[in-house]
Amino acid sequence: MQLTYIIQKSRRRSMSIHVADDKKVIVKVPHGTPTFVAEKFIMEKKDWIMKQMAKVEKQSELADSMGPLTEEDIKQIKKKAKEVIPQRVEHYAKLVGISYNRIFIRLQKSRWGSCSVDGNLNFNCLLVLMPPEVLDSVVVHELCHRRHMNHSREFYDEVLRIFPDYKRCDKWLKQNGGAYFKRVVEN
Numbered sequence: 001m002q003l004t005y006i007i008q009k010s011r012r013r014s015m016s017i018h019v020a021d022d023k024k025v026i027v028k029v030p031h032g033t034p035t036f037v038a039e040k041f042i043m044e045k046k047d048w049i050m051k052q053m054a055k056v057e058k059q060s061e062l063a064d065s066m067g068p069l070t071e072e073d074i075k076q077i078k079k080k081a082k083e084v085i086p087q088r089v090e091h092y093a094k095l096v097g098i099s100y101n102r103i104f105i106r107l108q109k110s111r112w113g114s115c116s117v118d119g120n121l122n123f124n125c126l127l128v129l130m131p132p133e134v135l136d137s138v139v140v141h142e143l144c145h146r147r148h149m150n151h152s153r154e155f156y157d158e159v160l161r162i163f164p165d166y167k168r169c170d171k172w173l174k175q176n177g178g179a180y181f182k183r184v185v186e187n
Contacts (some may be wrong), residue, residue: 005026015027015041019053022174023053025049045108052118056178059176067183078106078107079126085123092136092140098144100119107124109181110181115143115146121143123138131169134172134173137165137173140163
């Protein structure tokens, strides 16, 4: 199969490859990198690129099968998320004795959740469309950042202690989450 790609030179130290939603392969390389070096890197990563392209294709098919989300749909999803997500946060926060500041629920384009140094928790409203255990896994992940503002081994040990099924849910989110982003109709 012929592989089409775009090489972007930038102020970076290493090379990276990203497969976009439209299946464009974007290769970022440091300024001064000869084209043949970039092309060798692409060929070394060809299997990974093909897997990513298949994943993008699968997520597009899944999104098509679930159908698009209109502005009205998003409004209803946000309303439901503002009821459900704070309840799940409160449940797990009490369970393990973790405090937090405020909860924000938005439609985000590429993130499921985040935790600020101030203790604010941010969640993507689309989480309420997923299996409840997947939503809970994201809640636990962000709450654990209140103790560990990193992705260290200690962080993941804490997540797994609180939510033993985390790895399965995280895998599900990585395999299927992109389809939910693709369902949002841009206006």
